Amino acid sequence: MGCEREPRARAPDARRGDRGRSGGLEGLPGERRPPPVTWRRARAGGRARIGSRRGGLGPPEDKGPRRAGARAAGGAGIAHVLLRRVAAFAASLVAASEGQCKRCPLLRPSRGVRLLADRGAPRPGLAGVRGTGRQLRAAVSALPPARAGTGLGAESTFEKQMQIIRILRHVAVARGAVQRPLRSCWMSVLPVRCLGNSSSQIPENASFHSAASSEADPPRILITGGLGQLGVGLANLLRKQFGEENVILSDIKKPPNYVLHRGPFIYADVLDYKRLREIVVNHRITWLFHYSALLSAAGEANVPLARAVNITGLHHVLDIATEYHLRLFVPSTIAVFGPTSPRNPAPDLCTQRPRTIYGVSKVHMELMGEYYYYRYGLDFRCLRYPGIISADSEPGGGTTDYAVHIFHEATRRGKFECNLKANTRLPMMYISDCLRATLEVMNAPAESLSLRTYNISAMSFTPGELAQEVRRHLPEFQITYQVDPMRQAIADSWPMNLDDSNARKDWGWRHDIDLPELVTKMLNFHGSDTRVAQTN
Structure with a gap:
């Protein structure tokens, strides 16, 4: 009398969406439908x-x-x-x-x-x-x-x-x-x-990481690629502001003794993701300065290595900085511009079609950093450096390194052979201005930054103008030109000046050192004080 329960293998019902033994939906004969949910x-x-x-x-x-x-x-x-x-x-x-x-x-x-x-x-x-x-x-x-x-x-x-x-x-x-x-x-x-x-x-049991330090505590800082042109000087400034033990310098090279005596140093390879992550966790890092990179000329000589260090290493740093909520600084460069970019001056936002692996990797870095900022809220900050001139570091394989090498040769031998044409104009900056700009943008309130990447500039000169200024101190100095076609092609694709008006407006950037002060500081540092005094 009552209705019997239907057997399990009954005729397909369109309303109920019955399934066969295999779990798939059955429909018209020969018709295959996706499995249900x-x-x-x-x-x-x-x-x-x-x-x-x-x-x-x-x-x-x-x-x-x-x-x-x-x-x-x-x-x-x-x-x-x-x-x-x-x-x-x-x-x-x-x-x-x-x-x-x-x-x-x-x-x-x-x-x-x-x-x-x-x-x-x-x-x-x-x-x-x-x-x-x-x-x-x-x-x-x-x-x-x-x-x-x-x-x-x-x-x-x-x-x-x-x-x-x-x-x-x-x-x-x-x-x-x-x-x-x-x-x-x-x-x-x-x-x-x-x-x-x-x-x-997004799993149900996802764990949420959070920053453990308070605003009153000084930041715990890690500098990758710290034995390059800028890392040691930056570490010295940061240690004066935040304390010696709060700034950790790292690299894959063996450090000189004076670096070891000034503060903590550890081995860190940006291509080793697990080890880099352990360093951030064990040392409670909150700020990360990522300076590991192969520069323009060195990168062209070894493109696979430049691609690995400049791009894969960057991806490791971005993921770790996002996971542990670090404030991340990565320097950019005038190498991000190309032949189709405005050259005099180059604004913050313009066409960027570089012709070197170094420039390509830096454009990639700028875009990835901005993406992580908007997508994940990563506190990413970046400055486009011009050619940086420093007295206490050797040339590192960059196209603008002639402006460093000329002072070494002028004080040692009194002559210099330049690998660029005498009229090649490029933007330059003394290292003290560069490091101060880096600290200023990292300390700037987040709400004052309208961009994630800023141009900064100080001066612009040619090899001929630099040699003329050196002769004011060393009249016997001689310069000759043996042009390197690869370096000259790179320099010709870069801008002659940078427009840094946004940096000056947003966070008050100002440079201190111009060409005359630059030459005096460099010659004095390299032991030409007596010769300069006699000339003057």
């Missing part, structure tokens, strides 16, 4: 629980009004369900953050709806969401489930992922995960390994 929505708190059936992924089953939940189609639906799930979790915790991070877009009524509500969906009012988590829970519960065929594409999926990230950042603040006061909500609290183009890459 069931999205369940818990009734309490508007939380969505993602559950997979035996059939794997596929269209949702219709279980009637009782189980009418989120119906996700493709990546956009997954992102929508994850958004609802994370937002519901955030709702129970956001009340604890009252009074914190008031500039967060999640808590602004004018933008909160845009962050939590789907496009085209009714937008509940969030006027009082700052005060209570109850209202936020109500707003989240009012979000409609995603429906198949809503036209949500890859762009909408990305936007939903960004909403999830912003909500989780706010949750971390609410739970006290970040131990020091935040200047804004853009400080990332997500591990970089959990972020990707697919929402399935």
Whole structure:
């Protein structure tokens, strides 16, 4: 009399979406459909629980009004369900953050709806969401489930992922995960390994890292490639400001004794990701200056090595800095410009088509750093250095190194053979101005920076003009020209001047040393004091 329960292997039913033994959907004879997936929505708190059936992924089953939940189609639906799930979790915790991070877009009524509500969906009012988590829970519960065929594409999926990230950042603040006061909500609290183009890459048990030092503590600083032209001088300045033990110099070369006596030094290879990560963790690093690179002429002589050090090493540094919330500085160079770039002067933003592996890798660095800033909130800062002239370092294989080498030869032999033409004009800067600019941009408030990469400049001269200024101190000095075609081609593709007006406006950059002061300092350092005094 009563209806008997149907056997399991019954005829396919279009409404129920039955599956065969293999777990796939059965339809018309010979028709193959993708395997199904069931999205369940818990009734309490508007939380969505993602559950997979035996059939794997596929269209949702219709279980009637009782189980009418989120119906996700493709990546956009997954992102929508994850958004609802994370937002519901955030709702129970956001009340604890009252009074914190008031500039967060999640808590602004004018933008909160845009962050939590789907496009085209009714937008509940969030006027009082700052005060209570109850209202936020109500707003989240009012979000409609995603429906198949809503036209949500890859762009909408990305936007939903960004909403999830912003909500989780706010949750971390609410739970006290970040131990020091935040200047804004853009400080990332997500591990970089959990972020990707697919929402399935965000696991349920993801751990959230946070900065452990307070604002009152001095930064713990690591300098990679520290035995190059700039690293040792930068370490000396940083140690004067933050303390000797808080600045760690690193390189793959054996350091001279005077470097070891001035402060901590460790071996660090930027191509060894695991070791570099251990250094950051063990030494509690908060600032990272990444100077490891092969310069222009040296890079052209060994392109595979330059590609590995300048690009792969950069990727390691970016990932580690993002994961551990470091303030990252990476220097750029005039080598990022090419023959089609404006040359007199070159602005901050213009066409960049370099012709060297060094320049290509630095353009890549600028773009990746800016991407990580906007995508993950990485505090990335960069300066485009002109040719840097320093007295206490040997030439390192750069095209502008003639301006350093000329002083070594002038004091030792009284003559110099230049590998560039006498009228090749390039922007230059004395090392003290360069290091001071680096410290100033790293100490500048984040809100004052309108760019991630700035030009800086001080002077511009040719080899002929530099030789003429040297003769004012050493009349017997002689210069000859034996042009290197490769170096000359590189120099001809670089700008003659840099426009640094944005740096001067945003964070008050000013240079101190011009050409006459530069020549005097360099000659005095190289032991020509007596000869200069006799000449004068």
